[in-house]
Amino acid sequence: MQYILGKERAKDIIMNFLEERIQKDGVVKENNVLKVDSFLNHQMDVALFKQMGEEWKRRFADVPVTKILTIEASGIGIACVASECFDVPVVFAKKSRTINIDGEMYTAEVESFTHKCVNQIVVSKKFLNSDDHILIIDDFLANGCALQGLISVVSQSHATLAGIGIAIEKGFQPGGQTIRNLGYRLESLAIVDAMDAATGQITFRKQN
């Protein structure tokens, strides 16, 4: 089921707090670009991040979490504020242009569609191990390349992947479906199924 919203929203549709904020302050651009830089990934509304953390805590209440893993740069703020709801440390994967050869790092290749390049991401082996239950947190999920790299890092560490928390999933791109097909537990707080740059309309996927 879906609900479709223009800037004049129907009053009887109940959106969650993040969908409401996207509706209010997000800007739909050509080529399926959704600009949320006024509250999520350039200017950051930290009170909103705390609400997001509380919502992930509610959705992942039944699984142990010992550490949150994210990736620089815009995932870091969300992950840190959310981690206060879980009372665990955060580790962020670094993007590296140099090949890691010293063996002290978990590494994965991550393709960037935005910047049309391949980055290596690295996480020190010291900070993830087989006893850990990892919750991955990131701001966006579209094609899923960054997320696949993070899952690879968790897998290399033999930690348990407790789940994945995403702020905004672009439901019309394949990343989320692939991750769900693979059996991972993915909780996206807002799933955008369609956007129209001409009208500013955003269609959110209905969630329980």
Added chain:
Amino acid sequence: MQYILGKERAKDIIMNFLEERIQKDGVVKENNVLKVDSFLNHQMDVALFKQMGEEWKRRFADVPVTKILTIEASGIGIACVASECFDVPVVFAKKSRTINIDGEMYTAEVESFTHKCVNQIVVSKKFLNSDDHILIIDDFLANGCALQGLISVVSQSHATLAGIGIAIEKGFQPGGQTIRNLGYRLESLAIVDAMDAATGQITFRKQN
């Protein structure tokens, strides 16, 4: 005045919480490198960040702050958690390899000694303006190039620079002194005046 600490600390010296943590978990490497990646800039102890935020709030209690400005990547987590103590949004400067020509961004050149290159940093003009009172927050201050770029951005926006909060200042490098000479209000939670890679000794500058 200074106090010098090896791994066996003198019991009668009172360190603040961050100095204690650096003493306990920081690692002194050759070439004046202080590794704090287990709690500050790779794995992140968010409860410690909250303490840092409370301490900056105490030190900057007498000035209005409407926004916190930081720079990607490792400043973001600290700034976001600290911002909860100030109840203001955070803006982070992005490092950009492409020249900004559309005029929508404040820009500054930042030299990196670590990576031996010059980056441009950019901040959208939408998010800083002349009504703002900006607190700059960052994890490290050594030569001060990143900080000078952030100050330039604040200056371009005609906002008021309320002050600068740094986690760890390398007091033996010129960045902090330059900033103080220029009359800016700089509060570094730990100032390292000397380090010895052979013994692991760290000398902190005494602060009130």
